[in-house]
Amino acid sequence: MSDRMAYEALDFYDIDSLLSDEERMIRDMVREWVDDKIIPNIEEACRDGVFPDEWRKDIGEMGILGAPLQGYGCPGLSYVAYGVICQELERGDSGVRSFASVQGSLAMYPIWDFGSEEQKKHYLPRMASGEWIGCFGLTEPDYGSNPGDMITKAEDKGSHFLLNGAKMWITNGTIADLAVVWAKLDGEIRGFIVERGDPGFSAPEMTGKHSLKASVTSELVFQDCEIPKDRILPDVKGLRGPFSCLNNARYGISWGAIGAAQSCFSSAKEYALSRIQFGHPIASFQLVQNKLSWMLREITKGQLLAYHLGKKKDDGSWIPEHISLAKMNNVDIALEIARMARDIHGANGILDEYPVMRHMANLESVKTYEGTHDIHNLILGRHITGIQAFTREA
Amino acid sequence: MEVTIIADVADGSLHPVTAQLVGAASSIGGVPTILCPGGVGASEASSITGVSKVVSVEGACFGAYDVGAWAEALEPLANGELILSSASPSGRELVASIGAMKGIPVMQDVTEVSEGISITRPIYSGKAIEQATVSPPCAISIRANSFDDPGSEGDAEISTVSQSGDIRISVKEALAKASERLDVSEANIVISGGRGMGDPANFEHLYEISEIVGAAVGASRAAVDTWEEISHSMQVGQTGKTVVPSLYIAVGISGAIQHLAGMRTSKYIVAINKDPDAPIFGVADYGIVATWEEALPVLKSELSNLVSN
Amino acid sequence: MTIAVLVKHVPDTTSKISVSNGRVDEASVSKWTISPYDEYALEAALQLKDSGVGSLVAITCGPTRSAKCLTEAAAVGADELIHIIVEEPLDSTQVQALLSAAVSRSEADWVLCGKQAADTNSGSTGPGVARIIGAACVGIVSEVCTEGDDLVATRSTPSGFERVSVQPPCVITFDKGSTELRRPNVRGIMMAKKKEVIVLTPDDLGVSIGSPSVSIDSHSPPPEKPPGQKFEGANSVPTVVGKLRDEANVI
Numbered sequence: 001m002s003d004r005m006a007y008e009a010l011d012f013y014d015i016d017s018l019l020s021d022e023e024r025m026i027r028d029m030v031r032e033w034v035d036d037k038i039i040p041n042i043e044e045a046c047r048d049g050v051f052p053d054e055w056r057k058d059i060g061e062m063g064i065l066g067a068p069l070q071g072y073g074c075p076g077l078s079y080v081a082y083g084v085i086c087q088e089l090e091r092g093d094s095g096v097r098s099f100a101s102v103q104g105s106l107a108m109y110p111i112w113d114f115g116s117e118e119q120k121k122h123y124l125p126r127m128a129s130g131e132w133i134g135c136f137g138l139t140e141p142d143y144g145s146n147p148g149d150m151i152t153k154a155e156d157k158g159s160h161f162l163l164n165g166a167k168m169w170i171t172n173g174t175i176a177d178l179a180v181v182w183a184k185l186d187g188e189i190r191g192f193i194v195e196r197g198d199p200g201f202s203a204p205e206m207t208g209k210h211s212l213k214a215s216v217t218s219e220l221v222f223q224d225c226e227i228p229k230d231r232i233l234p235d236v237k238g239l240r241g242p243f244s245c246l247n248n249a250r251y252g253i254s255w256g257a258i259g260a261a262q263s264c265f266s267s268a269k270e271y272a273l274s275r276i277q278f279g280h281p282i283a284s285f286q287l288v289q290n291k292l293s294w295m296l297r298e299i300t301k302g303q304l305l306a307y308h309l310g311k312k313k314d315d316g317s318w319i320p321e322h323i324s325l326a327k328m329n330n331v332d333i334a335l336e337i338a339r340m341a342r343d344i345h346g347a348n349g350i351l352d353e354y355p356v357m358r359h360m361a362n363l364e365s366v367k368t369y370e371g372t373h374d375i376h377n378l379i380l381g382r383h384i385t386g387i388q389a390f391t392r393e394a
Numbered sequence: 395m396e397v398t399i400i401a402d403v404a405d406g407s408l409h410p411v412t413a414q415l416v417g418a419a420s421s422i423g424g425v426p427t428i429l430c431p432g433g434v435g436a437s438e439a440s441s442i443t444g445v446s447k448v449v450s451v452e453g454a455c456f457g458a459y460d461v462g463a464w465a466e467a468l469e470p471l472a473n474g475e476l477i478l479s480s481a482s483p484s485g486r487e488l489v490a491s492i493g494a495m496k497g498i499p500v501m502q503d504v505t506e507v508s509e510g511i512s513i514t515r516p517i518y519s520g521k522a523i524e525q526a527t528v529s530p531p532c533a534i535s536i537r538a539n540s541f542d543d544p545g546s547e548g549d550a551e552i553s554t555v556s557q558s559g560d561i562r563i564s565v566k567e568a569l570a571k572a573s574e575r576l577d578v579s580e581a582n583i584v585i586s587g588g589r590g591m592g593d594p595a596n597f598e599h600l601y602e603i604s605e606i607v608g609a610a611v612g613a614s615r616a617a618v619d620t621w622e623e624i625s626h627s628m629q630v631g632q633t634g635k636t637v638v639p640s641l642y643i644a645v646g647i648s649g650a651i652q653h654l655a656g657m658r659t660s661k662y663i664v665a666i667n668k669d670p671d672a673p674i675f676g677v678a679d680y681g682i683v684a685t686w687e688e689a690l691p692v693l694k695s696e697l698s699n700l701v702s703n
Numbered sequence: 704m705t706i707a708v709l710v711k712h713v714p715d716t717t718s719k720i721s722v723s724n725g726r727v728d729e730a731s732v733s734k735w736t737i738s739p740y741d742e743y744a745l746e747a748a749l750q751l752k753d754s755g756v757g758s759l760v761a762i763t764c765g766p767t768r769s770a771k772c773l774t775e776a777a778a779v780g781a782d783e784l785i786h787i788i789v790e791e792p793l794d795s796t797q798v799q800a801l802l803s804a805a806v807s808r809s810e811a812d813w814v815l816c817g818k819q820a821a822d823t824n825s826g827s828t829g830p831g832v833a834r835i836i837g838a839a840c841v842g843i844v845s846e847v848c849t850e851g852d853d854l855v856a857t858r859s860t861p862s863g864f865e866r867v868s869v870q871p872p873c874v875i876t877f878d879k880g881s882t883e884l885r886r887p888n889v890r891g892i893m894m895a896k897k898k899e900v901i902v903l904t905p906d907d908l909g910v911s912i913g914s915p916s917v918s919i920d921s922h923s924p925p926p927e928k929p930p931g932q933k934f935e936g937a938n939s940v941p942t943v944v945g946k947l948r949d950e951a952n953v954i
Contacts, residue, residue: 008733021771021774021896022892022893022896025774025775025778025887025892025895026889026892029886029887029888029889029892032886033886043633061886061888062886062888062889063888063889063890064889067889075889075890075893076893077889270655271651274651274654274655274658275651276673276676348651348652351652352633353615353631353632353633353652354632404860404861405861405862458865458867459860460839461830461833461840461842462833462834462838462839462840465830465834483818483826483842483843483859484842486819486825486826486827486830487826487829487830487840487842488830489827490795490825490826490827490828490829490830490831490834491830491831491833491834491840493795493796493827493831494796494799494827494830494831494832494834494835495834497796498796498916499794499795499796499916499917500795500796500825500827500831501825501917502819502823502824502825502826502827503824503825512920516824516925517727517822517823517824517922518714518720518727518821518822518824519716519821519824520925521719521720521924521925522720522722522727522922522923522924522925523922523923523924523925523926524919524921524922525919525920525921525922525923526917526918526919526920527917527918527920528916528917528918529916532916539948539949539952540952562839562869562870562873563839563841563867563868563869564867564868564869565865565866565867566855566865566866566867566868567865567866568860568862568863568864568865569857569863569864569865569866570862570863571862571863571864580879583953583954607954640953641947641951641953641954661951661953662928662947662951662953664943664947670933675931675933676931677931678931678933679928679929679931679932679951680931680932680934680943680946680947681931681932681933681934682933682934682936682937682939682940682943683933683934683935683936684935684936684937684939684940685937688936688937689937689940692937692938692940692941693940693944696940696941696944697944697954700944700948700954
């Protein structure tokens, strides 16, 4: 029994009625956890720049990590259920959703899809329970939107692989027990599992962020890092490996961004109704109503995008471009809604008493990671025209 | 109409609500008989104006409170078309048990009764009001302070009856009410101080009042930020706790929008502030323009009088 | 042994309650849940189950929608689910007759429920059921534990708390306790979905509920609060205290 007033998520088109009972129960479970554990503590975690270990334990106990994966101790939920989980976590904070996205979609997924039977049995149950944290190393200091030119490389030394290179912007890196690292072996991108403590591996934390402050962001450094031969993911070669992970994570973001937007809308609405200026609540003024109705309009459209995409993920009729559209659109509108909500809050909007500035700063990262806004535009541009515009070389 | 009242003796003496039950009975033309469990308060009950008879119900079963045993002892004596008790925890349990034994309808926490029998009662914690008609015989518990005390000019005859009931609960130990301080999000009454209290030591006045009425002491963010003696767990507002007590008393709190966000849905709000233009008065049901130094001593003595009566 | 917990499906206490056409408009309720005091009873029942006292049957009585509160109970560990299905509103006598019959059918030794439901706020069910099934009743309990075959319950009294011991069969009604309620997890939710709900009609239970002896005439929104009143000076404090008692009825 929470003593707080219930958080009522904006749901203008009653998306709720489209969820199964099971999906709704999972949504409520995560929503209540966010109310109890995240909302009261998130500002402190951001100030301290930590992801409290208690959150890891709770998320593990709820059993939501690797939500759509089947078997090996994974939950085996629908993609819609995975979506509502992301939505509720990101209503709390994008950093919390990032933790779950990285663990489930970027670290567990490649092991589940491309790993050997032994790897699956060894890693997945402990990752699903939250006992082991995973991270994902693709981006490098000099290769962000263009991962294909990565320079991290692996060499087959007969008895082991030798990794050299560095990865950057790695969520969960410093707290991770294992990293799924993409590196070139004989010029071809392959996935490797690197464990904490492997010789030549370190994961220093990156500090000084103005965004995702309650999320751990790290570098992964490999200096003649030796790993056993059975740590290569046997079943994938090339960019298809990391990209299939990103598809799932981006899908989760398309829901998560709606959660952040709902939080901003809810705060702005409440503030506008209680803030009196010129003798009346500012919610009674047309300019403010215009902003609120724009927020409602865009959130509702974003919800429909995310939900329909979820159904397509569940029935297998999706293409990666569908995900690009939803990720790009929903983060874009969420960021604009956060800015607008900050505006409605006036000067109060910059305070940590309200969630809006935090969401706004977080969403700036979310706009860039997992395929920047512009890259998703180019993915759609290629889909429409059949002409790739990523590079000048055809 | 023949009415039986079960006296409220839960704390070992006749609770004043018993007289109000007589008032309720009289208001619909009832001539009540009062049953005093364990004989407690019989002579006092007999002096309530409008009472026809008092039955001092005695028996070994009235030692410790055991609703089953008490109901068995009282039920044969609870005659008439209407059985009344107070809507205290034990009052509710007794009418529920006796009602079930007799197979008659039970209505709890009633605030108005008229002939018919029509009743009014709050439901959904007061978010709605229910009006219902129930045909006698029936059992009803009445909320305290819903009816007037008819006075004490009666002189009803007292008879003593011995009854028995099957005791099935044994008390192992009594524990005093812990004197630990209530949490603001738990309490039904919250009294909060702001920076207007001047000094954290002055919160002692709020604690004294809180003890009288069983309230929790809260604080505004300004107070929490200014004085380290005032802990964050007391903070009510946007980044503190959101509270919805029946009564919220804000003392020396101007009413910044962040504070209002945490308490404006309280059922009743009292504001004490020396600045007549303080925004807190905009949400207060009862505003008192005064310094806390003047107002709190009066509030304290008024509340102690109220509670001791 | 068998532990029965009686749960009721009610609007979440934070939901807005609106009235239309003289009745509380259930369709407008945004969120339904297990009645909060019943949740404490359920938590206590789960603790008893965890300590090896017996299996746990969750029973509810109400319209079709109420089945959801059984699924919620199953998600945290209820073993058996019984739904006494009655679509029309019932009075307290009818509810008690049905619940008592279901409790007897499940041969429960311990029956746990909330001290009152969040919708009717009455508190008749626990003591009433105890009477009908011939069980002892301990009310307003915040904690229970076992001591041999007995249960020891901590109940609130006008002056504090008491630890009392009882033997089965017994009905225990719960107040808010200090224990944190357990949260379901995905595994529990998935298992709950598969768990069969035993649906019983009054006929199945051999109970003839007849017609209600209480007729609801109307529901109405609470009276508007009077507009805020402002008083000058500390000498107005007694007036305000008087109003708190008589007008607001909060002291």
